[in-house]
Amino acid sequence: MHLEKGKISNFQLSVLIIGFIFGASVIIAPGQGAGHDAWIAIALGLIEGLLIAWIFTALARHFKGKTLVEINSLVYGKFLGNFISILFIWYLFHLGALVLNNYSRFLKLELYPATPKILTLILIMLVCASSVRRGIEVLARCSLILVTLTVFVVIFDTLLVAPHMYLHNLLPVLEVPIGKLLWNSHATATFPFGDAVAFLMVLAFVNKPEKSRSAVFKGIVIAGLVLIIVAVRNAAVLGQMAAIYTYPSYITARVIDVGDVLTRVEVLVAVDLITMGFFKISVAYYGTVLGLAQVFNLRSYRPIILPIGILMVILALTNVSNTAEMFDFANKGYPIYTIPFQIAIPLITLLLAKLRKLPQTGGEQA
Amino acid sequence: MSALVLIGFGAIALIQIPGLVRKQWWRELICFTVFWSLGLVLAVILSMGIKLPPLTTIINETITGILKI
Numbered sequence: 001m002h003l004e005k006g007k008i009s010n011f012q013l014s015v016l017i018i019g020f021i022f023g024a025s026v027i028i029a030p031g032q033g034a035g036h037d038a039w040i041a042i043a044l045g046l047i048e049g050l051l052i053a054w055i056f057t058a059l060a061r062h063f064k065g066k067t068l069v070e071i072n073s074l075v076y077g078k079f080l081g082n083f084i085s086i087l088f089i090w091y092l093f094h095l096g097a098l099v100l101n102n103y104s105r106f107l108k109l110e111l112y113p114a115t116p117k118i119l120t121l122i123l124i125m126l127v128c129a130s131s132v133r134r135g136i137e138v139l140a141r142c143s144l145i146l147v148t149l150t151v152f153v154v155i156f157d158t159l160l161v162a163p164h165m166y167l168h169n170l171l172p173v174l175e176v177p178i179g180k181l182l183w184n185s186h187a188t189a190t191f192p193f194g195d196a197v198a199f200l201m202v203l204a205f206v207n208k209p210e211k212s213r214s215a216v217f218k219g220i221v222i223a224g225l226v227l228i229i230v231a232v233r234n235a236a237v238l239g240q241m242a243a244i245y246t247y248p249s250y251i252t253a254r255v256i257d258v259g260d261v262l263t264r265v266e267v268l269v270a271v272d273l274i275t276m277g278f279f280k281i282s283v284a285y286y287g288t289v290l291g292l293a294q295v296f297n298l299r300s301y302r303p304i305i306l307p308i309g310i311l312m313v314i315l316a317l318t319n320v321s322n323t324a325e326m327f328d329f330a331n332k333g334y335p336i337y338t339i340p341f342q343i344a345i346p347l348i349t350l351l352l353a354k355l356r357k358l359p360q361t362g363g364e365q366a
Numbered sequence: 367m368s369a370l371v372l373i374g375f376g377a378i379a380l381i382q383i384p385g386l387v388r389k390q391w392w393r394e395l396i397c398f399t400v401f402w403s404l405g406l407v408l409a410v411i412l413s414m415g416i417k418l419p420p421l422t423t424i425i426n427e428t429i430t431g432i433l434k435i
Contacts (some may be wrong), residue, residue: 094421094422098422292397296393296397297393298391298393298394298397299391299393299394300391300394303382303386303391303394303395303397303398304394304397304398304401306378306381306382306402307378307398307401307402307404307405308401310375310378310401310402310405310409311401311404311405311408314405314408314409314412314418315421317412318412318417318418318419318420318421319420319421319422319423320420320422320423321420321423325420325422325423325426326422328426329422329423329425329426332426332429332430332435333422333425333426333429333430333435334426336429336433336435337425337426337429
């Protein structure tokens, strides 16, 4: 029995993935450790991200109309399947809390320094809870409006900041040591591209599942290209300083000054983070509550939305002590931490399903 | 602060529990109660100014410690 009645089109899936990948990465620059070569790290990370997407879309296509929790039950059996599902649900829950943390940290540092973090966390969580309660269809429809707006803002910012761009800031190309570049490209593959593995809880609700892989790929590639443009823009405007700032896109937009009339447009970048962060948190939140409802065999995921939201807020409040620890985790721990969830679980499940010739027609496939 | 937490959690319980009891969704009620109680305990601890261990930092230190990154 499906707990989600809604269906989304492949186009909506692509747009939702773009919004999800933008998430926090529109403002927290991926590949920042590679300095002015960040755009190369993102381009390489995009290729690895597409490989990760190939694995999880292969699994979703193999078990059409099933979420990862249902797939795990079929492949590993009830007990082991639920154990692996809970590990994956933890990853989604933790991902949501990390984005929430980034979100509130940015708002506290740049926009509302006098407002308690807990207040911004509760407010965004209520908005996300409302969207999750209404289901994946509503989330997908919201994405059509908000993602278009965000892409427009990125183009608008880039055009306005063009007079301050110095392309020689991108030279020399490949200055960063190859090992460091590859590490940063892997970090970029896991955050933000590989995070799209969360869609293993969503792909079951696509109306034409046979075309879902191309929709996922389109979403990832478009998001990747926009992130490359953002990285080139930031490096061209800020030079070596791009690697030092916590929020380089925000600082870049601050440079915009059109005839002393159009200034302080960096708030538009903040709006980008607020809207795109909403999608990333909501998809992770949705996957968490839907997954838990399936593991515990509930008739609806709605009763656990608010308690899980509260737990996510508590984790977001306490998961790191300061911004430096968060960035240290993003650059060092996260690229390793996510390997089991983004690569190992989908890949091993897919291989086992092929070996066991699952799904079998008839009995086993409910 | 603790009073605010209790009021908030009380409001959530008042919104959710009557509907679940009316529908006799006992399994959903148990799940809700478990997560709600866990949230309540952690929120009260935080509101009393007691610090919870930073999970992400612990995960990061474990990974970087093992792999010597």
